[in-house]
Amino acid sequence: MADIFDRINNRLRGKVKRGIAGIWQDEHQLVAAAKKVRGEGFRKFEAISPFPLHGIDEAMGIPRSFIPYVTFTFGLMGCLFGLWFTWWTSAVDWPLVIGGKPFWSLPAFIPIIFELTILFSALSSVGTLLYVCGLPKVDPPVIDKDLTSHKFALFIPEDDVGFDADKIEKLFKECGAEEVKRSEF
Amino acid sequence: MIKRDALVLGNKTYKDISDDICRLVETVPGGKYFSLLFSAKALFILYIVTMGMIVATGMGLMGVNSPVGWGTDIITFVFWIGIGHAGTLISAILFLFRQKWRTSIARSAEAMTIFAVMVAGTFPILHTGRPWLAYWLLPYPNQRGPLWVNFRSPLLWDVFAVSTYATVSLIFWYIGMVPDLATLRDRAKHKLRRAIYGMLSLGWRGTARNWNHYEMVYMLLAGLATPLVLSVHSIVSFDFAVAQLPGWHTTIFPPYFVAGAIFSGFGMVVTLMVILRELIPGFKDYVTIHHMENMNKIIMATGLMVGYSYGSEFFMAWYSGAPFEEYVFLNRAFGPYAWAYWIMVSCNVIIPQTFWFKWARRSIPIMFIVSIFVNIGMWFERYVIVVTSLHRDFLPSSWGMFELTKYDIGALVGSFGMFFFLFLLYIRTLPAISIAEVKPVLSIGREREEHHG
Numbered sequence: 047m048a049d050i051f052d053r054i055n056n057r058l059r060g061k062v063k064r065g066i067a068g069i070w071q072d073e074h075q076l077v078a079a080a081k082k083v084r085g086e087g088f089r090k091f092e093a094i095s096p097f098p099l100h101g102i103d104e105a106m107g108i109p110r111s112f113i114p115y116v117t118f119t120f121g122l123m124g125c126l127f128g129l130w131f132t133w134w135t136s137a138v139d140w141p142l143v144i145g146g147k148p149f150w151s152l153p154a155f156i157p158i159i160f161e162l163t164i165l166f167s168a169l170s171s172v173g174t175l176l177y178v179c180g181l182p183k184v185d186p187p188v189i190d191k192d193l194t195s196h197k198f199a200l201f202i203p204e205d206d207v208g209f210d211a212d213k214i215e216k217l218f219k220e221c222g223a224e225e226v227k228r229s230e231f
Numbered sequence: 232m233i234k235r236d237a238l239v240l241g242n243k244t245y246k247d248i249s250d251d252i253c254r255l256v257e258t259v260p261g262g263k264y265f266s267l268l269f270s271a272k273a274l275f276i277l278y279i280v281t282m283g284m285i286v287a288t289g290m291g292l293m294g295v296n297s298p299v300g301w302g303t304d305i306i307t308f309v310f311w312i313g314i315g316h317a318g319t320l321i322s323a324i325l326f327l328f329r330q331k332w333r334t335s336i337a338r339s340a341e342a343m344t345i346f347a348v349m350v351a352g353t354f355p356i357l358h359t360g361r362p363w364l365a366y367w368l369l370p371y372p373n374q375r376g377p378l379w380v381n382f383r384s385p386l387l388w389d390v391f392a393v394s395t396y397a398t399v400s401l402i403f404w405y406i407g408m409v410p411d412l413a414t415l416r417d418r419a420k421h422k423l424r425r426a427i428y429g430m431l432s433l434g435w436r437g438t439a440r441n442w443n444h445y446e447m448v449y450m451l452l453a454g455l456a457t458p459l460v461l462s463v464h465s466i467v468s469f470d471f472a473v474a475q476l477p478g479w480h481t482t483i484f485p486p487y488f489v490a491g492a493i494f495s496g497f498g499m500v501v502t503l504m505v506i507l508r509e510l511i512p513g514f515k516d517y518v519t520i521h522h523m524e525n526m527n528k529i530i531m532a533t534g535l536m537v538g539y540s541y542g543s544e545f546f547m548a549w550y551s552g553a554p555f556e557e558y559v560f561l562n563r564a565f566g567p568y569a570w571a572y573w574i575m576v577s578c579n580v581i582i583p584q585t586f587w588f589k590w591a592r593r594s595i596p597i598m599f600i601v602s603i604f605v606n607i608g609m610w611f612e613r614y615v616i617v618v619t620s621l622h623r624d625f626l627p628s629s630w631g632m633f634e635l636t637k638y639d640i641g642a643l644v645g646s647f648g649m650f651f652f653l654f655l656l657y658i659r660t661l662p663a664i665s666i667a668e669v670k671p672v673l674s675i676g677r678e679r680e681e682h683h684g
Binding site for chain 1: 244245246249370376377378379380381382383385387388391392395398399402403406410413414416417418429430433434435436437438439440441442443444445446447448451452455456458459462466469666667668670671
């Protein structure tokens, strides 16, 4: 029993890794540090910040999000579903003459089709966001409580290529980190 | 170079912003807040009781009759849906236009949208007369055939438009709030508070990879909400425009309704922001007089559009040469409901003209009074559209009059109680200003050195 609870717990917490974290007070120093860390050959490191940082994507080599393609695909599906559904219910399943209009009165169905397009696009975008971010997570480890307020951090996990605790600590200190510590994330 | 106005006053640091905004959630509010909350709650109870009596007894308690079959319920439904539109305009359209000043008011404006749509939603359900059967409006496989809903009806378009609008607004609001809820979680001292905000924050930690997707989704939602909000009030206007009734059957209705919705919504945002600035003095650093002035400019611009629509309707009534159309408009301005028409014109067209003057745009008492008048005027606009068109149509033998009963007034006044009660609860339980969005705009209008020092 206890084993099952542990497994569920681990799953909800997400994949927890051990590694080294450096904490900064200034976001510009953090972006510069991220660039350096990437230059050293690290690939699996993370930058944690209370708000989206300007230039961090380039510094860390994060590609543009693919979510718009998902949105478009689902939007198209919503549109086609609306088209099919209004046609099937009004012209096939139980055709009724209403106001002398044709069974398949497309212009009158456009508002419904439009709303379904928007609904499918919006819900799929948010669903994809939660999926790719691994949310919701239950009580995931937090490096520092101020990282959602006014501090910024880099975290290099132990399984990253060329992980060397002393070297990383020195690198972080050189880049102006106010604190370097071993941590879970 | 033209200097930009600072968006946040008082030389704040990032930590100050977190402290200022989270403090509202973390402290016990004062007596002023509770007296407002309980007054709103009293009105909310009045609303519940009124609705209960109407449901128990029947629609006869309200003023609706033949020929005025649409009364307070539909008027107030359109009124509240319209209020909601300003929130989406601020949060989505101004976001796409990169208007940075929107950041500090966006959260509360979106909250206003959601509560206004919730209040609005209760009215058509009440208007059905048998609200326990309201689920018949949804196209679900049923045992009556299945008999499907009539997709050709604007009233059904409304069901889809309003429910999609409510859903998308809610997720837009919530997704925007997730990083701020994480801030609250990490600051929480009490275990229970940590658990609640931890759940609400979905375990957000703000990694760069997550922010990358997050910002993209936020932009996508803004891009989706923009056509959505325009469609919602267009569809609400179709409820009228698709009918054959003189005074309703006009092509100008969709843009006219959308402009009116934004106008009334900004009126409500200004009312709420003035109250918030009074209630919570710390807000004045974030919602500055500059923000208020910008909103007043939008009120004036949309007020002019609404005024133009009023004029255009009259012109078309004359120019079309349709005698019924012409009669309806003369009857509006000079008939038995002329008082309502002229309240509408003075509140929506004449009074907002004070905002041509900069001192008026920047004066809190003046903007508060004008915003109240805008709210009143926009309720009367819907009153005029619904009642004056219905009460006298083609055959004089089927003419009639419409009078508000005490149940109509109870529902109307009570709905404000529901709205303010929800809004006041929100203001002290959720981050009322977007913490994560205000921080990146902190440096605007400031010297760079000052910001770093």
